[in-house]
Amino acid sequence: MRRVLSGFRPGLLVLQVGDRADSNLYISAKLRAAAQIGIDAKHLRLPSSATQDQVLQSVLTINADPAVHGLIVQLPLDSVNPMDPERITNAVSPEKDVDGLSCINAGKLSRGDLKDCFIPCTPNGCMELIRQTGVSVAGKQAVVIGRSKIVGAPMHDLLLWSNATVTTCHSKTPDLPEQVGRADILVVGAGRAEMVRGEWLKEGAVVIDCGINHIPDERKLSGHRVVGDVHFASASQRAGFITPVPGGVGPMTVAMLMEVTFTVTLTFTLTFTLPCRGNLYLFVLQNTVQSAHRFLLKIQAGG
Amino acid sequence: MRRVLSGFRPGLLVLQVGDRADSNLYISAKLRAAAQIGIDAKHLRLPSSATQDQVLQSVLTINADPAVHGLIVQLPLDSVNPMDPERITNAVSPEKDVDGLSCINAGKLSRGDLKDCFIPCTPNGCMELIRQTGVSVAGKQAVVIGRSKIVGAPMHDLLLWSNATVTTCHSKTPDLPEQVGRADILVVGAGRAEMVRGEWLKEGAVVIDCGINHIPDERKLSGHRVVGDVHFASASQRAGFITPVPGGVGPMTVAMLMEVTFTVTLTFTLTFTLPCRGNLYLFVLQNTVQSAHRFLLKIQAGG
Structure with a gap:
């Protein structure tokens, strides 16, 4: 896969505020999965003393970073300051909102425009x-x-x-x-x-x-x-x-995050940078889905 | 009411494409109700030969018009040209989307942020x-x-x-x-x-x-x-x-449109223009709700 994808690397950023133990656990699962399948995943942790304006500013900076294709705001926000989680998740660029939590993506999903949303x-x-x-x-x-x-x-x-x-x-x-x-x-x-x-x-x-x-x-x-x-x-x-x-x-959620990060990167890259789609797209997508299935525990038939 | 509201008039615009008989009927009900309670309602009809770009351009022009507080795109669009209704309803400024059809408003509603949406x-x-x-x-x-x-x-x-x-x-x-x-x-x-x-x-x-x-x-x-x-x-x-x-x-839908047009106008006007809220807001809102109830047919108890 690395050979085919030279010069192309999906970028995922997890933005965390504070230091909750459960969030740390979920984030490390995401980072580990990303590393396994070649996604460049970064973790940006703001201190729990961060203000809402500082968090919003971080989101805007990441929105503008072309190396980041997917941005996750890890919830809940663990800050000593008042935070409006809706305002922060809605600040994530709809094109990078791989968690699908912005109201634009939620609106499309809830009204059946499933092909046009995260x-x-x-x-x-x-x-x-x-x-x-x-x-x-x-x-x-x-x-x-x-x-x-x-x-x-x-x-x-x-x-x-x-x-x-x-x-x-x-x-x-x-x-x-x-x-x-x-x-x-x-x-x-x-x-x-x-x-x-x-x-x-x-x-x-x-x-x-x-x-x-x-x-x-x-x-x-x-x-x-x-x-x-x-x-x-x-x-x-x-x-x-x-x-x-x-x-x-749990593991299936992580696998889906990997798949969507790959897909958004490919869509973006193939649309704006690479000269052709087709086979390459299919090849990488297949690899991602196979990776996803590695995380999928077999469902057990009941007694 | 006119005395209290001097210099203040809610503006509603209904944008129609083509000339469907059922749409004409619904639009005239809206215009009639608006006239009855002092809303300045306009009807802009584009011909069925209009292209999607022309419709979008009209929406953007109306978005920018400060005299229009509420904008409705009458559906279905009756055009000989291909139209993407989602694209057009999503072009309506979320602040003027009194029909609540844009995906931003749908997203908020579907996720329970009812106080922050149309x-x-x-x-x-x-x-x-x-x-x-x-x-x-x-x-x-x-x-x-x-x-x-x-x-x-x-x-x-x-x-x-x-x-x-x-x-x-x-x-x-x-x-x-x-x-x-x-x-x-x-x-x-x-x-x-x-x-x-x-x-x-x-x-x-x-x-x-x-x-x-x-x-x-x-x-x-x-x-x-x-x-x-x-x-x-x-x-x-x-x-x-x-x-x-x-x-x-049917009539209740029209009444609700009148109420929301009043409310958005007041919110906008009182926030940005008038020095005070409070009593005036309550007074007008009460009048609007009473107007709404004039359209509400009594529900009949079953046998």
């Missing part, structure tokens, strides 16, 4: 996981738990525009077990440890768990372990397909 | 109609049929961020009667005459019908009559509240 990496990865099951989405009943900008809301959009009938549930939904029981495809991004129980599920459902929760566990040296929003032991008895936590959606 | 007038009017029933939305099961940019998709967003559990159905939904039967609140924007039958409904449901369909009727001089997407005769036997067609959502 899709947030977690729901994009969930769709890839669902595709890998071989279960077709069109005409199915999908249920999404959660309506966050990063997971639930764009997940609804992707399932809807793949022609599922989609129900969005959230903290104010009074009959969650009944709603879940109707789902052929269930995607959970609720942020509540092991909330979805196996007995709620429709037999054979596709269950995608986006939760990352830490619960106390005396048997672990750290004193805790990571679980999803789905109670895996009971759910795996009933689901047709289910993603584990850790190891399912 | 909401399309039809779903905004539907929410007002639902509020008028006194039925609280939070925790209810809402079902939306249709996923258009103008009705279904923003309707989903408004119900979701009012804390309903929302299911979006569409042409690929295989079990529509069953889905409809679960709805405490049903909003229909499907574009299919009398598709939803009374016997599908949950007893006591709130039914909001956004359809405008022409069906043959020999008894009428015109040879046709206008019906909604809901079969009114049977549905009104079962619904708790139901909007008629014509006369329900």
Whole structure:
């Protein structure tokens, strides 16, 4: 790949404010994956004393840097000063917004202009996981738990525009077990440890768990372990397909970020710099997708 | 009102391409309502021979006109030339986009930033109609049929961020009667005459019908009559509240357009020109809402 791509290198920058331990973990996973497949990934950390104006100024500087093709603002922003995360994510140039969090990209996604926007990496990865099951989405009943900008809301959009009938549930939904029981495809991004129980599920459902929760566990040296929003032991008895936590959606999210960074770089480079598209584009894209699949843990068939 | 508002006049411009009979009807309803409540509404019609570049140029000119506070591009565009409606609605300045169709406004709405965006007038009017029933939305099961940019998709967003559990159905939904039967609140924007039958409904449901369909009727001089997407005769036997067609959502949409045009003008004027907000703002807003209610047909309680 390096031979074909001489003189061409995708650039990704992760902008962090402060020093949250969980953010550090996610960022290092992204940087490691990028290094493995030849993306030039940089990490810019501003101190937690940074002001909103300083963060905005950094975003504008990176927007103008031609060596950076994709820019991620790592959320949440860990600053002692007041921050408006919407204002900051909306300052990211729509052409470099590989996280798909700006309102321009969200607007296109929510209204079905999927070919003309960046899709947030977690729901994009969930769709890839669902595709890998071989279960077709069109005409199915999908249920999404959660309506966050990063997971639930764009997940609804992707399932809807793949022609599922989609129900969005959230903290104010009074009959969650009944709603879940109707789902052929269930995607959970609720942020509540092991909330979805196996007995709620429709037999054979596709269950995608986006939760990352830490619960106390005396048997672990750290004193805790990571679980999803789905109670895996009971759910795996009933689901047709289910993603584990850790190891399912998390690595797939990273893989999707790599793919989109490659794609945006290629689109940009091939449109404005290189004389030809075609084969080179296909070659690199294939390589990226193969790389992505290295991060994709096999989905386990339920009992 | 005229006394208080001396030297201040909201300006609305409706940009039309071509000469569709239905568009002409909708535009004249808007112009009439605007005249009634003191909005300076203009109608700019480009010929159906206009090119996309000419339409875009008109939008940019209107964007720059300080006397125009709200700009509507009447859809569909009736041109002999190829037109990309997304490109044209996205060219409308987000600050004048009183129809809320640009992807920036759609993005904010879809992700829950409702206080910082324009909401399309039809779903905004539907929410007002639902509020008028006194039925609280939070925790209810809402079902939306249709996923258009103008009705279904923003309707989903408004119900979701009012804390309903929302299911979006569409042409690929295989079990529509069953889905409809679960709805405490049903909003229909499907574009299919009398598709939803009374016997599908949950007893006591709130039914909001956004359809405008022409069906043959020999008894009428015109040879046709206008019906909604809901079969009114049977549905009104079962619904708790139901909007008629014509006369329900249509006039409410116009009223909402008047209100938002007033509000944007006031926000703009009071922020940049007038020395004070407060009482004057409240006074005018109240007048606008009262005007809006003049257009609101009473919702009829079902049998």
